[in-house]
Amino acid sequence: MSAAAFAQTPSILPLWPEGVPGARAIGPEKNDATHTANVSEPTVTVVKPAVDRPNGTAVIVAPGGGYVRLSSEREGTQYATWLSTLGVTTFVLKYRMQEFGHPAPLQDVLRAVRLVRSRAAEFKLDPARIGVMGSSAGGHLAASAGTLFDHPAGRTGNALDAVSARPDFLMLMYPVIAMDGPAVHAGSRKALLGANPAPELVRLMSVERQVTARTPPTLLVHTQADQAVPVENSILFYQALTRARVPAEMYLFEQGEHGMGMRDGLANASHWPRRAEEWLRSRGLLTPGTVQAK
Template sequence: MIDRRHALLGTLAAGLSVGVHAQAPPPARIGRRRPRQPDPTETIELWPDGAPGSPSRLPIEVVEDRATGDAVADRAVHGIARPRMVVFRPARPNGSAALVMPGGGYARIVVDREGYEIARWLADRGWTVFVLFYRLPGDGWAAGPDVALSDAQRGLRLVRSSATRFGIHPDRVAAMGFSAGGHVCGDLATRFAQPIYAPVDAADRVSARPDVAALLYAVQSMALPLAHPGSRALLLGPSPTPALERAHSTAANVTSATPPCFLVHAEDDRSVAVDNSLAFRAAAIKAGVAVETHLFAAGGHGFGLSRAVGKPAASWPILFEDWCRAQGLG
């Protein structure tokens, strides 16, 4: 038998394959209150002729509804075949933009808790926000462990090259990532100039370097025991060489060209050890990169906005906002 909830999910998943704007409809609610910002109505496909290096059989996009009852919306998407960004436009733009990369252990994209929630919060404060639906490395793309980074590079370039259209300043573009999305963000902040895909249009002549980067409880190391085992296996395979681990450990790639970074982690994180952020911080300091680090006694993993309520980690968005102002953004 198929209950109503699974039938609804099946209908939603089927709708994802129909058209761009139906692919990942934003939640109508956050908890019991409607968000102050309207749902995004714009979707930007990253690759005009389809994503490069596609496998012989494209993955099928599936939406998982993980919320129960009246809980805060919590959907996850996997099988991304058409990488894209959804746009949250503010009522009064402040000239700054953010490219947001949700986490999900490289197995899925946690759309609501690490994407749409913070996008609405930022848009309510004047930011133009682009939530990135990046491809997952376990789906057979030719770029392998660089597939998500290629989408992040392309997304940042499209944001910057569309500055006039969106009323933003091309030198006020932030990148933000959570958990495995924090690894994508760290990759972007440290390997933004690495040529990992063939240019497709004029946008690819624009720099992919974010002006600032925010890494929240981010996966960083790919070497055990510090690495998050699930992310490591999906990104690099079951038995990566030490050289491959190092190549994809973001702290090992920090240089003086890395943008200023804002790091957030909870000491009681049992999924991604806080030492991931500490290693990245140490590398930033060694390279002379400005870095602000906030470690909270409690918060666990995956707290985003809604799951941080009532915990010390709940203050991180305000701290980020203040830090961005000091950097000339926001």
């Protein structure tokens, strides 16, 4: 992408200007060129479309990192750059993780959906075309948004709770889904739920069990070569979507290790952005939408 595409510096919006729920001192945030950790002040970074005519679709991007850190470059900025070329407005989410545990990440992603929807006119968006994309643990968070958008744990008593937090579509990259059983990613479960979570909490956050007919249309991408988060995670979620008659499309590739992002040299897996673009286009999400008047 040319430098002109990012002529405007991305703006950063605080998620909780009224005060972060359950705020506590955890020390300074940790950042390097590729990762972010120890988050206590959640934000979204707005990346505007690089094309002349934005199409009104928005994607909230949740980077992965096992609920321990955020792969903010590979699974955040790179995705935003790609989506901007499609005319999509992207909001890269910086969410709380292991230092807070559940329900802080759920509160953050649902607040992001509510915030974007409530400011659709400002960003020239269609409020009915707001999706969430996530990778690995960020995929678990995105799937949580798509299944637990009405759960009381995602509300904080703020007036913005009245705005719908239901995403209109999901894009899940090698997501963590199960919180128990042979497909579990134990590190993500421990970081999110603690060392000895209650069985009912494990069940709640095993998001394949929370799928209903109201779960939004979903795209899943995973690989057989993923040795960190087994491909069964995506299969479990796809099966649940199919049982609930939710429109879903899934691409399972042979090659591509966990955290592949948009890396080249992984045979067919490197072409997943083309499949994702086709999916977005087939759902009408890349054509000009009904932009809310300001």
